[in-house]
Amino acid sequence: MSDEERSGADRRNFLKTSLLGTAAVASGIGGLFGRFNPSTGALEVSSARADTRLKMAFVQFQPHTVSTAWGKGIAEVLATQQIVDYDQLDGQAKLEVQVSLMDTLISQGVNVIFLQPVDSVGVAPSIAKAKRAGIAVITLNIDATEPHAAHVEMNHYFGAMDIAKAMGDAMGGKGKVAILNAPPGIIIRDQRTNGFTDGLKKYHPDIQVVSDQVADWDRKKAQDVLTTVLAANPDITGVYGVNDSMALGAMDVAKDKGLKLVIFGNDGEKAALEAIEAGDMTGTQYTDVFQQGRLAAAVATVLASGGVSAKAFASQGHLLMPYIIATKDTVGQIQPSQRW
Amino acid sequence: MHVRRATIALIVFFALTISLFSLVAPRFATTSNMENLMGGFSFIAILAMGEAFPILTRGIDLSIGAIVALVGMVVFDLSLIFHVPGYVILAVALAVGALAGALNGLLIVGLRLQPFIATLATLATYRGVVYAISGRQLVPGLTTTPIADPWITGLETYFDIGGALGTDDFLPLPWFPLSFFVMLAMLAVLSVFLLRTKVGRDIYAVGGNAEAARLAGINTGRIILLAYALSGLCAAVAALLLVARLTTATEALGFGMELSAIAAAVIGGVSLSGGVGSVFGPALGAFLLGAVLLGLTLLGISQYVQQIITGLILLAAVGYDRFLLIRRQRRLAANVA
Numbered sequence: 001m002s003d004e005e006r007s008g009a010d011r012r013n014f015l016k017t018s019l020l021g022t023a024a025v026a027s028g029i030g031g032l033f034g035r036f037n038p039s040t041g042a043l044e045v046s047s048a049r050a051d052t053r054l055k056m057a058f059v060q061f062q063p064h065t066v067s068t069a070w071g072k073g074i075a076e077v078l079a080t081q082q083i084v085d086y087d088q089l090d091g092q093a094k095l096e097v098q099v100s101l102m103d104t105l106i107s108q109g110v111n112v113i114f115l116q117p118v119d120s121v122g123v124a125p126s127i128a129k130a131k132r133a134g135i136a137v138i139t140l141n142i143d144a145t146e147p148h149a150a151h152v153e154m155n156h157y158f159g160a161m162d163i164a165k166a167m168g169d170a171m172g173g174k175g176k177v178a179i180l181n182a183p184p185g186i187i188i189r190d191q192r193t194n195g196f197t198d199g200l201k202k203y204h205p206d207i208q209v210v211s212d213q214v215a216d217w218d219r220k221k222a223q224d225v226l227t228t229v230l231a232a233n234p235d236i237t238g239v240y241g242v243n244d245s246m247a248l249g250a251m252d253v254a255k256d257k258g259l260k261l262v263i264f265g266n267d268g269e270k271a272a273l274e275a276i277e278a279g280d281m282t283g284t285q286y287t288d289v290f291q292q293g294r295l296a297a298a299v300a301t302v303l304a305s306g307g308v309s310a311k312a313f314a315s316q317g318h319l320l321m322p323y324i325i326a327t328k329d330t331v332g333q334i335q336p337s338q339r340w
Numbered sequence: 341m342h343v344r345r346a347t348i349a350l351i352v353f354f355a356l357t358i359s360l361f362s363l364v365a366p367r368f369a370t371t372s373n374m375e376n377l378m379g380g381f382s383f384i385a386i387l388a389m390g391e392a393f394p395i396l397t398r399g400i401d402l403s404i405g406a407i408v409a410l411v412g413m414v415v416f417d418l419s420l421i422f423h424v425p426g427y428v429i430l431a432v433a434l435a436v437g438a439l440a441g442a443l444n445g446l447l448i449v450g451l452r453l454q455p456f457i458a459t460l461a462t463l464a465t466y467r468g469v470v471y472a473i474s475g476r477q478l479v480p481g482l483t484t485t486p487i488a489d490p491w492i493t494g495l496e497t498y499f500d501i502g503g504a505l506g507t508d509d510f511l512p513l514p515w516f517p518l519s520f521f522v523m524l525a526m527l528a529v530l531s532v533f534l535l536r537t538k539v540g541r542d543i544y545a546v547g548g549n550a551e552a553a554r555l556a557g558i559n560t561g562r563i564i565l566l567a568y569a570l571s572g573l574c575a576a577v578a579a580l581l582l583v584a585r586l587t588t589a590t591e592a593l594g595f596g597m598e599l600s601a602i603a604a605a606v607i608g609g610v611s612l613s614g615g616v617g618s619v620f621g622p623a624l625g626a627f628l629l630g631a632v633l634l635g636l637t638l639l640g641i642s643q644y645v646q647q648i649i650t651g652l653i654l655l656a657a658v659g660y661d662r663f664l665l666i667r668r669q670r671r672l673a674a675n676v677a
Contacts, residue, residue, distance in 0.1 A: 089643060092643075093592065094596065095593065096380070096582060096585075096593075099585065100376065100380040100633075103380060104637050107367060107370060107372035107373050107375075107376055108367050118590075119588060120484055121484060121485070121587060122586040122588050122590060124486060124587060125585065145484050183591075184476070185474065185477045185483045186483065187483060190480070
């Protein structure tokens with residue numbers, strides 16, 4: 001074959017394959033999603049859902065024990081309503097992914113969006129867009145700068161104050177404390193830190209915070225950071241991890257070096273509760289996150305089924321979750337089914 | 341104008357994907373979804389177009405995500421801490437991006453580092469610089485302050501073309517975002533640059549066979565430096581559009597975006613072995629990926645499956661690229677024999 005004939009044959013082959021390919025894919029998809037309507041004899045493809053059902057979605061920060069537990073609580077309540085279609089989407093810890101997901105949900109016409117923002121300012125334009133479409137946005141734990149329907153929170157500030165009180169009591173009212181902190185620039189970190197320091201000032205003014213280092217919410221990083229801090233301040237008797245992972249890291253260091261430290265975390269993870277029962281960790285702020293999901297879903301169901309538009313709100317709603325400062329004495333109250 | 345077979349295949353595949361999702365995905369063929377596609381993926385298209393240049397020179401730029409974060413944080417700091425006027429910020433942002441890219445080029449040309457290693461090093465370095473200069477960490481309270489400068493927030497504007505042209509009665513048109521027009525303008529300029537100027541053709545020559553290009557009198561060092569500077573410049577434009585869309589910049593901005601850009605470029609027909617490709621392909625590749633992601637989300641398909649499908653599309657594109665390369669080599673060998 002000459003070059004021209006060959007390229008002509010190639011072109012025909014290419015067209016043939018792409019047409020066959022299209023037909024194959026289309027019939028495959030038609031088979032997957034289509035139905036044969038017996039009365040009209042036509043092949044139908046599933047269309048958008050009927051309008052009487054409510055649609056809700058949860059855009060999480062990234063897969064994590066906390067957001068998974070929220071999702072379980074939310075799904076439990078929404079499934080009971082029988083008329084809600086619910087989806088849990090992953091923000092992959094990326095702001096632009098969350099914004100894109102919210103745009104998609106808004107154009108789908110959902111009724112309520114549950115949101116755990118990657119950043120409080122970055123999601124504000126999307127929340128404003130949702131509000132214009134009448135969609136209620138309920139944020140979990142991390143607030144956003146754009147007023148929205150409701151913010152359901154683990155009670156970061158007041159809980160941290162109570163942690164300071166309990167920690168001071170355990171330390172006998174005096175001593176030195178190190179804080180293992182989250183990277184700066186996040187609201188929840190400021191709330192939990194300020195609550196702690198304000199609580200110390202109020203209840204135990206003799207206790208000093210001698211170190212406040214970043215351990216990236218991470219157990220391993222906390223181990224390294226605390227080891228360094230203890231080398232510089234060997235007389236530290238108390239450690240506050242702004243989340244349980246970091247407090248557990250402190251516990252690892254204390255066990256390793258045989259030190260008797262008063263260690264408090266924040267969140268109430270299963271691992272932390274077990275450490276408290278074993279006596280290795282002193283306490284944490286425990287919130288029932290399944291319940292947090294359920295309460296958020298309750299708010300959502302009432303708003304959506306009542307036909308309340310997001311535009312009807314005069315100001316942003318706030319809901320602080322009840323909590324327990326779990327110590328050796330109180331940790332027994334927390335049932336196994338409540339542990340996450 | 342000779343249109344490559346790979347580009348035609350891409351256009352056909354794109355059209356097929358759009359038609360398929362319009363049929364099966366609820367709310368896909370709506371104006372608001374098209375707005376989301378344009379608004380959410382124009383900056384990825386710009387990143388992909390920028391990434392095409394280093395890949396064309398048989399290199400790669402892994403640091404564009406970090407450059408996006410760097411430029412974003414520079415814009416954030418200049419606007420919220422130093423209150424610099426918006427038009428100055430735009431110019432500074434572009435300069436920072438171009439310089440950051442040029443530094444990549446210098447490391448590759450001057451120190452003769454492998455592009456993968458050099459840009460991996462700058463990826464880590466630029467991320468570190470972002471954290472060091474982060475206004476959100478230096479000045480408490482800025483975490484909750486949005487950027488309000490009209491020169492920047494104005495980049496996130498939507499134009500009611502349908503209303504202006506009066507076509508809304510018989511053809512509902514989406515509102516076109518400014519970022520889409522910026523992308524089109526860059527596509528036009530970069531295409532002309534690549535295909536019609538001597539420097540553009542030199543880029544192809546360097547990518548095809550760097551030694552032959554050097555012997556032919558092309559200043560390969562300067563060409564490679566230019567390619568990486570362009571990549572940085574496109575990252576700066578993408579950063580400006582992204583910061584306008586989010587009204588803020590974060591330290592983790594652009595994390596992982598280099599992979600999307602490289603995937604879009606490869607799907608767009610830019611060969612990883614250099615010397616073959618265009619800027620139209622990467623741009624279309626980015627929108628193809630965007631359409632697939634949006635379509636699958638609307639279908640309610642799990643995001644993990646979406647990532648698998650994106651990976652499969654990338655594999656298919658790379659496989660097709662390899663197949664064309666082998667066929668090209670076989671044809672060359674047949675001609676020589």
